[in-house]
Amino acid sequence: MALREEQARDRKRVGALHREAFGGQHGEVVARLVEDLRRDDPAALSLVADEAGEVVGHVMFSRCRLDAPRRLVDVVSLSPLAVGPHRQRRGIGRALVRQGLQELDVRGVPLVFLEGDPRYYSRLGFGPAEAQGFRRPSLRIPDAAFQVVTLPAYEPWMTGTFVYSDTFWRHDCVGLRDQAG
Template identity: 45%
Template sequence: MEAPVQIRSARPEEQEAFESVVRAAFADEGDVVVRVLRELVDRELVCAIIVAERNGTVVGTVALSLAWVDARERLVEIALLSPLAVHPDEQNRGTGALLLDAAFDAAQQMEFPLVALEGDPAYYASRGWEQSSDHGVLSPSARVPEAACRVRLTSSYEEWVTGRIVYPDTWWRHDTVGLRDPLLAQVEAAPEGVTAG
């Protein structure tokens, strides 16, 4: 019988292990995603890194970092969920869903009003992530398809927290916000709920 997956906070000595999972999960874009994550850590913008472990091996990871909603009253700190990475050998086994729940629970404990992410609408909607614009929270870029900008509201959320999401400049310097053509055009042309892959 296979050992169950364990979800827990990452330990500092596991950096190489969770970076390896990110590279495997993101394939050609893995090195860029790792560079973004390292820079966010170095700038003390990462709030939590959570790993999934099976049989003593890290098989998945998720990070929460700081972002903001530019509300009328003031900037509001929120948690940005990215990256979510599950090793290809571990995918389609529920590990990603466990990591998502753990990240949301961590954000809830840190009293962020909401957690935001960019991702496949079909995957995230089925796991309780709502379209951000339904709550007056706007994506950080026109290059993020509206349906792909998702949020989960915590118990600290208040209805006045509306406005555009603001990412730290790290994401912009690495050009990792939203999609660019031709992929953006393919996603926009696809039937609703279908993403180009």
């Protein structure tokens, strides 16, 4: 398996991968989110896992902000991450995230935030963000799901409220909506 930056030729397969991995309407929303993140944040880090010429995994790290008391800090969000259903539990997602974190370290990014399953992401170095002095951008994000990893560029004064880029808000991809309403 090769890990590499996403190329223009991968875009259709990446969209199909998110539709397949997330399923139904949610998969469609995530695929459109990826398309818009590419457009809205040309510097986003978008990596694919390639097995024999087939894209089997994808992760995106895009620009967000931390509203710290001293000043705004450029940080990133890990979202989304997808691996084809028939290739899950083989370390593909873990490899993509680790490769991305290494590249972000080289770029001087101090913090990476996400919403996700702490049982999975804790194995990759992520921990509860609120316990480290960060506030959620929405009360719809479950406490345990709001996670962060600090990279070497992090400094202790970097605390405050995590702020998603407008792209996440336009797609209503922040936190969980009440499905009964």
